Amino acid sequence: MALIIENNGRIRTLTLDRQQALNAFDDEMYKAVGDALSAAAVDDDVSVVIITGSGRAFCAGTDLAEMADPERRVKGFVGQFGYFISTVAAFPKPLLAAVNGLGIGIGLTLLPHCDLVYMSSDARLRAPFVSLGVTVEAGNSYLLPRVLGWANTADILFTGQWIDAARAKEIGLVFAVSAPGQLMKDVIAKASEMAALPLVSLVTTKQLMLQHREQGFALARTLEDKAFAKLTGAPANREAVAAFQEKRKPDFSNLPMD
Numbered sequence: 001m002a003l004i005i006e007n008n009g010r011i012r013t014l015t016l017d018r019q020q021a022l023n024a025f026d027d028e029m030y031k032a033v034g035d036a037l038s039a040a041a042v043d044d045d046v047s048v049v050i051i052t053g054s055g056r057a058f059c060a061g062t063d064l065a066e067m068a069d070p071e072r073r074v075k076g077f078v079g080q081f082g083y084f085i086s087t088v089a090a091f092p093k094p095l096l097a098a099v100n101g102l103g104i105g106i107g108l109t110l111l112p113h114c115d116l117v118y119m120s121s122d123a124r125l126r127a128p129f130v131s132l133g134v135t136v137e138a139g140n141s142y143l144l145p146r147v148l149g150w151a152n153t154a155d156i157l158f159t160g161q162w163i164d165a166a167r168a169k170e171i172g173l174v175f176a177v178s179a180p181g182q183l184m185k186d187v188i189a190k191a192s193e194m195a196a197l198p199l200v201s202l203v204t205t206k207q208l209m210l211q212h213r214e215q216g217f218a219l220a221r222t223l224e225d226k227a228f229a230k231l232t233g234a235p236a237n238r239e240a241v242a243a244f245q246e247k248r249k250p251d252f253s254n255l256p257m258d
Contacts, residue, residue: 061105
């Protein structure tokens, strides 16, 4: 199983565990995490959930081998990715992220769906969507500008630059930065504060917070999914994936717009 589930009192930790792929999501893991969140949402013995990664990565995005699969291109986002995003976006309890290492693609776009994000001081984040010939995902064309502001979002999405922990904290992408050996201790300490409080009040408060973004987020997802499905498998995306597999620099010159 690519997901480790552990309980510590009223805190449940979900650890992404595909270390051979730097914890990149395949369809199996999207389903596993979605199922785990769905189960935690209705479990009265769970007050807080933490998501983290094993090894040196938090999550290296969606597995490019699956992105290159023609059948996946046909399916687009009508699958486990969509289920996962719907589940995490509506998760009714406090959701904390412990970014222990590399966070790429969904390893970054997952974070605005978390209520508090802690990041190891030696971790890095990247949103390489444009460089892969596709576009932003998971409602982040709406969420990221709200969290980071327009300019910071444009800088991150248009360039695909690496973001270190200090920069992520500065722009508000993460709540706190911890020393590598202290990360989980800090996250569990904060989760314990929350878990000691009335679950009904935690859930009601989060519900009130979420309702203000539902309409904008839903529209963003609809438009993103259509755009992503159109661009996946198009010339720029095929060239980006081929270059990655062949370990060379992609050549996007003279590619058609359509």
